[in-house]
Amino acid sequence: MKKLFRLLLGFSVLFMVACGSSYEKNPYVTKEQFTSDEIIEATKDMLNATVETYDSSGNTSKRKFENFEYDILNSVLSTKYKDVSLRSLVIGVTKTIGDTYDVVLAKLQYDIAYMVFMWNDGAVTLTVPLRMNNKEYAVLEIPDHTAQNIQRISKNKDLSQQEKDDVKKREYDYAWTPVLNMYGTVIDIADMKNDKNDSETYLTTSKKTDNTPTTEVSSNVTATKDIFEFVEGKYEISEYASIEFIKEIMKANDGYMLPFAHMAAPSIESVSDGIYFKLGADKAIIDAAAGNMIGAYLSVTYYKRNKQLAVLYFMLDEELIGTQDVRLEFSNGKELDSWDVIRYAQE
Numbered sequence: 001m002k003k004l005f006r007l008l009l010g011f012s013v014l015f016m017v018a019c020g021s022s023y024e025k026n027p028y029v030t031k032e033q034f035t036s037d038e039i040i041e042a043t044k045d046m047l048n049a050t051v052e053t054y055d056s057s058g059n060t061s062k063r064k065f066e067n068f069e070y071d072i073l074n075s076v077l078s079t080k081y082k083d084v085s086l087r088s089l090v091i092g093v094t095k096t097i098g099d100t101y102d103v104v105l106a107k108l109q110y111d112i113a114y115m116v117f118m119w120n121d122g123a124v125t126l127t128v129p130l131r132m133n134n135k136e137y138a139v140l141e142i143p144d145h146t147a148q149n150i151q152r153i154s155k156n157k158d159l160s161q162q163e164k165d166d167v168k169k170r171e172y173d174y175a176w177t178p179v180l181n182m183y184g185t186v187i188d189i190a191d192m193k194n195d196k197n198d199s200e201t202y203l204t205t206s207k208k209t210d211n212t213p214t215t216e217v218s219s220n221v222t223a224t225k226d227i228f229e230f231v232e233g234k235y236e237i238s239e240y241a242s243i244e245f246i247k248e249i250m251k252a253n254d255g256y257m258l259p260f261a262h263m264a265a266p267s268i269e270s271v272s273d274g275i276y277f278k279l280g281a282d283k284a285i286i287d288a289a290a291g292n293m294i295g296a297y298l299s300v301t302y303y304k305r306n307k308q309l310a311v312l313y314f315m316l317d318e319e320l321i322g323t324q325d326v327r328l329e330f331s332n333g334k335e336l337d338s339w340d341v342i343r344y345a346q347e
Contacts, residue, residue: 281304
């Protein structure tokens, strides 16, 4: 499930260690009370329930849900976000898709976790952020480490107040917002009414059929020449990414070659562009996040005719400098690591 790990890191931007955190509570969340039969109505089509714990390198340990995880699941299903019931949403998606679903509780570094509902082998997902530490958890509340990082950034004299406010808003939005992704399209669930039938009607209009055109991949169509200066391919910035953070990464790596003991060791940009043309891509979307113990990562997702081809990951150190941990994950499940990625890009 490395792809799930990368996906979840995409929601976990700029988590760093600090002290003395304080955080705001989610004003959009309320709780509902359901009978056991009403909870069963939402979970009767659940096929697998798995806990996946990721270390700093993305390695995974897995186990089945136990009582504690089922308590979290019940709490998630009993949550309303902007008057939209997550229980009704799960029921509505299941009926609309006409498929069973899996649930993964993904535990990342520190107190960062996500509960992910997956239909159609992950083509449709509902991702619910959690703050989770030992035997305590909170649904759709900001993790302590995110709040700590916001405090650290607020004291950074090199940033304007607007930049600080933008970071705070973005981080709280990530932590406070469940994300429903249907075949590549992110749906704003706040547009749905709490009535279950209305929710199902809304979802039906988003259901993908064989006659549905391929969904345009969502991205922030931003000129990237001031970020990726020496590339020839068509690059865009993910709508979920921080442009400022990506600029910071590329500034840190300006004139820097990846640390391989080869004369042909390349830069982040040259590897990205080499793979772009190797795959025959017609678009690539750049994303970046931090939160793993080695610092951060930069990713490039390649597409052709809006079909995802592969994802390239550059793992960065605490100074945001590229490391030898470079990975290329193809959509067919094949993976290349380290120098094999560089060689593939240069062939």
